[in-house]
Amino acid sequence: MDGQAREPSVDDLMGGGDCADALHTLYHYLDGELTPDRRHAIQEHLSHCAPCLSAFDFEAELKAVVARSCRDQVPESLRQRVAESIEEASKSRRDFV
DSSP states (O other), rough: OOSSSOOOOOHHTTOOOOOOHHHHHHHHHOOOOOOHHHHHHHHHHHHHHHHHHHHHHHHHHHHHHHHHHOOOOOOOHHHHHHHHHHHHHHHHHHHHO
């Protein structure tokens, strides 16, 4: 093998699978990076495994809190300067072409 950990298969998770594997895949689940089959496998595991469901709830809430908290407010003056710069660059490009 190339040194990377094997990602658990759908069969691993559907069969009750190792919780460590389920939790590893959970982050990909939360980020929407799984195929429909793998999403179903995680959902199935979570419906039968209270500790993993608890971890899922915690991670989902943490992700939501971080997303809400990390929204920087850009000053209107900066927005205006960026818009003007984009417009200038667009005009220069049209004149060049």
